[in-house]
Every structure is written in structure tokens, then in C-alpha cells.
Amino acid sequence: MTTSTASSRTLRAPRGGRPNGQWAVDGRAPLNGNEEMKQAGDGLEVRERIEQVYAKEGFASIPDDDLHGRMRWWGLYTQRRPGIDGGRTATLEPHELSDEYFMLRVRLDGGALSLAQLRVLADISTEFARGTADISDRQNIQYHWIRIEDVPEIWRRLESVGLQTTDACGDTPRVVLGSPLAGIAADEVIDPTPVIDEIVSRFVGDPELQNLPRKFKSAVTGHPSLDVVHEINDISLVGVVHPEHGPGYDLWVGGGLSTAPRLAERLGTFVSEERAAEVWHAVVRIFRDYGYRRLRTKARLKFLLSEWGAAEFRRVLEEDYLGYALPDGPPPPRATSPGDHVGVHAQKDGHRYVGAAPVVGRVSGDVLTGLADLMAAAGSDRMRLTPHQKLVVLDVPQDRVDTLVAGLEDLDLSVTPSLFRRHTMACTGIEYCKLAIVETKVTAAEAVAELERRLADVAPQLDTPISLHVNGCPNSCARIQVADIGLKGQIITVDGEQQPGFQVHLGGGLASADRDEAGLGRTVRGLKVTAADLPDFVERLVRRFMESRTPGDTFSSWVHRADEEELR
Template structure:
């Protein structure tokens, strides 16, 4: 049985008055809910043997509920939504009623890094086992759908033969480590995060001591001045900075997360030398394991612990109890040097080019992956990176092959010069496959992009600041709605007594950017909801009003927070 041991001996904090929060280092490890009981009864890693030896041979019906709806997530497997169940029933049905007998499978790509050989394997899995599906998530993963349990062992065999894995891709584990898509190639890079990401994944992915966290744990590491890993919304982020005395290293951020209780990460003010980065990461994740709240899953993310302790206390516990030594104080990162999605053609430090391209809302396919692999080979490139913005970047392209590559990418629907709307629109999986979703997202967002490109062609040249549009199928914010200029949260809305799929609107959020002073959460406008059918009308109206009303230098988010609510309807 794979379980997590009790926390090591160290100073134990006294319990808070009142009800236990299930903090192992305070309250002990007795489970306080069914989810915690299931995790202690059997760890997620051990289910792989049952998948290979029992479920793949005997079929879907042989999988018991605790494995199906729990432990299989440790291997990147979630049952997908049964077709034909409308969004109004999402909250009323039990998991077995919502679930189809097929899976979403998430392949973790730490740092978003792929070789040409790995890309071809991913393409083959899509066409052979996933009905041609493949999405680029905003966590730099590839996600498949329509995966049958009988095919999972062969999929693992193919992935692992080329160094890929689904271990800890989901579940209450340290999930994929976001990394700069330009790691090791950018002329303006502060430092290359690849060694740190590699050390974290080598040492800690699949570590039995980290398989029973209170909930998921999200990480990011970048050494690029564009701050391209959305560092404000991860549980831990290491952001490249230059210390005036110690040279390049990382600024430490902790406690970010969105969902239904959004909170931006905070700096601890600590400078992390490169050779201590994996150690510091390990310390933070163990604090989460030992002190994270386990009684209620809605309060089980690291952000709630940071909110109680504050940055100074968190840093003290990290240094004294987990690292055994202090970290130097360090500088904050500068304002981002440019867009973090890396779309377009740019020079590498070795004279070759990298080429960033935008699929529409992250939706690709096995056919596109096969075509992309052929384009890489023809361009003489062996490396591809995915981005936290649902984009992709082809590395190491000789200058004389860039034009042919760009033409080929455009032919696959991967635009190197996308419109502002295609470039800045993201969408989660939505009701097509997700059991939590209430509305469609991918098709709705893609249709809105096409319509906005047509309707706003006359003002595109006046739109000199990006306007991000993020479309989410439920309140959980996988598409980061609270940090978008226009964030749309899926819900059922009633119009003239008739229920329709629609969205609650969040406006004026955003993360660090070259034209924004600081990250901030969007505002909701009282009673402002739009149906899915009204979405293009609403966005067009809002964009035109912004262009007409703003003063020189205004960003959309800045304008939103200064106008009255009636102007935003």
C-alpha cells in the first residue's frame, strides 16, 4: 500500500481554537472526510498495477468507484462527460450518472518541452486511440479524450519509450512544472530554468512522500524577463532575477490560485540561488503536505494557509523547519519585457529563430500534430515547446527555412500572425467532455473569435493594447477568468423565462505585463450576464466603447476600473 508517512519531527504549531482543520502537523493524520480516508486506504500510485493487470483486461465495468473517481487521477485519467447531458443537470447528477466509459488522459510535459520524436508519438496516440483529439492546455500539457481503459497500457508503453509520462498529471500531487518556453535559447534570458525543472521532476514526480497532499500543487519556474509562466496564480513560482551581490537566481512566490476563491500569490522576499531551487521547492510542498487544510476540500489549497500565516511567517517556517538555514533577501522581478506567449518569429541567441504560433483556443488534433511534426523535420528543428497560454513555439529554425515553416503552420491553422482576438482568447475543455462544465466553451469561443475578426476588422489597427478573452465552462476557472480582461464564467441564464447557456462576466483582470503596473483580479458587474449567442455582440460593443472612450495609454483593464457599471453593459 502506498501511503504518505507522518510529518517528520519538527516544531509543531499549536492547534487553533475550535474545529480541527485536518492539518497533519497540528491535528494528526486521522482522516476527516471520505476523500482523505480513501487516500490513506490506498495510494494513487499503486492503482497502475490494477489498471494494467485487471481493468485493461476486464474492461470498464471492473473498475471500483474509489479507483475510478479517485486514484486513477494520479495517472492522468479522468472519466469524461457522457454525451447528451445538458448543463442544467451538471450539479444534480451523481458522478456515475455524468461519467462516460471513456477517459480524458493528460500527458504531463514539464517545461512544455517536446522533441520531434516525442511529438510523433503524441500524434500517433491521438489518431490511434483518441479519435483524433488533442488539446494544448494552459498548463503546457497535452490532453486526449475518448481513451478506452483497454488501450491505456499501450499508451503508457509508447509514452515512456520516448521519455514522457502521465505520473502525477492529476490528483492531489505535485502536478506539471510550468517552465519558460524559451528556456536556454533566449538572448535576454536571466538564467535557464531547465536544470531546476529537470531536478524537480527527476527527484519528486512519483515520490511516495508527496502522493497525499491536501489537494493539487501547481509549480512554475522561469528565467525569462517576459515572466511567461503566470507566476501569480501558482502554489509556488520561482521567477528569474539578478541579485546585486549574488548574481542570477530566483524570486520566490507562494500561494496563488483561482477557482471559486481567487487569490494572487505573494512574494516571500527571499532570493533562491539556483543550486537551492529544488530544495526550496521541496520545502514549500512539504509545508503544504504537513500544514495544509484537509477537513474541507474547498479550503485545501495552499493559498488558504498563506492567507492565515502571511508571507513573513511562511518564510520563517520554511527557513527554520524545512531548510535549516535562511535565504537571502532579494529583489522583485522587473515589469515583464514583452508578451509571454512568444507568438511570432524571433531571434535566438545562437542566430537561429524560434517561431511561436497560435491554435484557436488550444484545440488541435492528431492530424495537426502529424503535420506539425513533418514541418519541424522539414525546417531542421528537433524541438517544440508548449506555452501556458495555449500556444506552441518551434525552436532552432535556420533563418532560410522560416518562411516555409510559417506558411506550413498557417496551413495547419496555427497562426504566426494571429488577429488580436485569436491570439488572446483562451477556453477550457467545457461541456463537450468535462463533467463539471455547464456550457460549451471551445466551439463557442472559436466561433466568437471568427465573428469578432469579421466585425472589428475596421478598428483592429487602433487596438494597440491586448484584450484577453477567457471562456470557462464552470466556476472553477481552468481558463483563468478572474485574470482576464474579459472573463466569462459558464452558467445557465434565464431570458424571457427560457433557460439558455450563458456566462457571468468578469472584467478588468490581468497578470503582470509590459503595459500593466501589477496583477489584479477582475470585477463583476451586478447582474451582468450574457447568453452564449450574445457573446460576440457583447464583446464587440465593449471593445468599440473602449476604443472610443479611452485616453492615450489606457489599458482595457485600467479603463474598466474607472468607468461606471452602465458603460460596461
């Protein structure tokens, strides 16, 4: 790492005089148990122990540092033991919450899948995961009920078709989000595929990037729909056209949600395709060297950016890590179309791509097998997952579109979903997640069905999307602060009784065709809703919006203008 030319401002003592665990400032002495674990052994080294010891000797043979630490570097988390209610989530130790099964995350950079890869994913779900498979909002596939004994065979099958779980979790560079329309859209500014491929081939599994302060989230898009939620990633490269240098990328850094949400900032730089992977590498190394490690709650890049500011971050990037100045560049224009890519649309080669919506990202081995069969019949060899828990089938000949669409609908993968189904997301929730407090997937799915029925009379007049994001805990895996209606799971008290429920965030959103810029939602003092009352609350809110909106209002603009009583 390079630190010798860093400014006195960068290297100044932390506030309060306590070290933050910044390697470039404080040295590498670990300041907490997690840092000690990482320093004692590289997370990637655990694979050999999984294959040679744990898979043969069983779950009980796995020591705690591997079980609740290093195995994450290979996409493995223990899942929640059944029967533990949400009120006990914060009171139990990890070994008390953990079942003897795993969630396994398969990283799909850019969300890209071939037909052969899809069939392997389907077979793994059916044979090893009790039929489970969820599409996450990070373009991954997540399984549950995975036994440690089966992990080596699952890896063998994944790797036989070019898939991996390397760095799928842990304090590493996680999956790189990419535009689902990379290389096929007629209105694409630049194809991000070469940049994503270079980042993955050069840096996934790189020993120098296996001990970051915490996870590092990346996104690259060249599509004008701004389809990779660029404002909430640690780094995003967004396609733009420079007046002198032509197509390239606008650089954003420091976004993230969870309990301390912060939107990313533009550094004002233009990054050429040739330099994009190098710039990405420099940003992740800044995070490695200067990121805060003393407290896990402060260990994301957004806290460093907040401390330095965008100008200082750019100076350190250019002077201390790249060794050259980046040209100033333009911001991306406003999004031109919805970024979930649902529906039937033309590709630049005359074929069609078909975007479909499962209910809150939940699919299964049978659904994936059925999807593969439909793709084969339609002559398509590739598909992509989206950061909105959707899927897109590519390269469909025009004369086979109708048959494909009918087959997708039969699989409950809707190409023409209702407004509520299209814009509802949910995290894993208490069914499997050890951090969750409430159930999410079923709650959200039931709410969608109820809202479709109850609001059938006003749905035709709803000309603006209303997103509903349901999260099982404060960590915001379902992006609650940037939803029109964001729900944070918690136990609430109603008439003296504790019930699963949600704190409500209203009026958030990311830059889109319907919104000029990103913004975080507002909270209303004391506004909470039980899981059982969720459809009642959303119906009431939507009807009030329809009654009191003014011409041109989005749901978000109305929320930020409304008084608190209107929002209850």
C-alpha cells in the first residue's frame, strides 16, 4: 500500500484520540475479536478444511472461528434454527441461534447465467437445498438447508460450469452488480461486461483483498435506466459520454444503507473503460488501508467518505493510489426507463428480451428447471438476474415471445405483473436469517395478493410506481430507506401485547425515470404497523395519495409534502 505521500489531513489523529484501526494510520494490531480472527487465518484457507475435514466429519467438527467467521468467505452462513421467535434474536449467542444447516450464496457477477449454468443451479436446489432458491437484490442466488457434507460436491458442480461462491460473503469485494442489458440494449451508453470481467478475473480471490474492514459492494452499468442502484454501493461506475473522451464512466463512492444510511457521492471524475478496473482496485485498497476497523458498526467506506469528503477522497485516490489525475467528467443524465426491465423489449440485434417478476424474488428448483426448459424451447441460451429481484431472458426470437411469456406466467413469473407485485421486495427474514426479527417473504407476498384485490378499482389510475420494501431487521438488505414504503422489522407492543411489526419509512427512492434524484425516506413519530395490519395500512395510504395528489405528483413527492396525520 502507498502512504508516504498522504497528507497530514488524511493521517491526522482520530477524534477523541482513540485509534480507529486504520492500517495506514494506526498499524495492523487488531482491535476486536473479528479483526483477530481475520489476522489469524485467511478466510479463503478454510476451503481445504471444509473439503478435507468438515465435510467428512460433520457439522460438530467445525470450530467457531471457521463456522461463524471464515466460512463466509466461501458464501456460507449458518441459517436460523427453527422455532426461535424474533424477540430473542438480540439476546442469544450465534451458536444458540444457528441451525446445523447453511445458507449458500452463489455470486453471479452482472447477474449473468447461461442455460447450462441455470440447469446446474436448478439441480443443486432440488438435490441439496430442499427446493429452495431466492433471487437476492444483489443478483445472487441463495440456497437454504445446505449440509456441510454436500458442500464439496456443490462446489464441484458450480465450478464445472464456471460459477463460484468465492468472496460471496465476508469482509471481501462482494458480487459486482451489472446491467442486465449489458451488450444487448440499443440505447446502451457503454457495455460494462469487459470491466466486470476484468474485475472478477483479476481481483476475486486476490489474497491482498481478503481482509477488508467489512464488505465492499460494487456496481457497473452502461445503461441509461441507471439499473444497478448506484447510489447505495461502496463504488459504482455509471456510463456517461464525455464531450472529449467519448463513452466511459462516472465514479461514485461511499453509498450504503443499514442503520446509518448514506447515499454515494460523485467524485466528479471521468473513468475510461481501459482504466476502470484499475480505479476500482485503487478505491478498494483505500478502503482496506484507511477504513475504520475498531467498531464493526463504523467499518464501511461511507464513514470514511463522510470524514474525508469527496474532494479529499479524490485527491488520495489520484495522488497516492493511481499516480495520475483523472479528467473531470459529466454526471449521468436522468434515467430514461424503469431499471427492473420487466416486460417484452427489443434488443439491438432484432431479438427480444423478456423481463419477469417472481413474487419477492422467491423461486425454487422446479421453477428454475421450468425456466431452463422454456429458454431452450425459445432458443435462448442466456439470462440475467436484476438488482430488483427480477429476471430477464435474453435473445428471444420475436416469433417465440408469446409462447415464452405464456410459459413464464404458468411458472408464476409474471411478465405483466401488477404494480404491487412489480415494486415489492423482501429480504430473507426470520424463516432463515439469524439477524431477523420478523417474517418477511410470506408477509410481503400475502400483502401483494391483498393489495391486488383491494385496490383493483384504483390500480388503472396509478400512473406512478409505489415501491414496498419489507425488511426483517434494521440492516436494510431490502433497501427500506430508499423505498416509497419501507418497513423495518421489529417487535411492537399493541394493547399490551407484543407482536411482529414494522417501523415505517416513507418517501424514499433512487434516481429513476420517475424521480430526479435519490433521497432517503422520512419517518413519522410513532408510526408502526403490525404484520397483520400491513395490507390495511398500505391500502389506506394509497387511497389517500390518490385522493389528495396534485398533477405531476409522485408518491414520494406527496409523502414529503403531507402532514403526519395523513400518513398514519
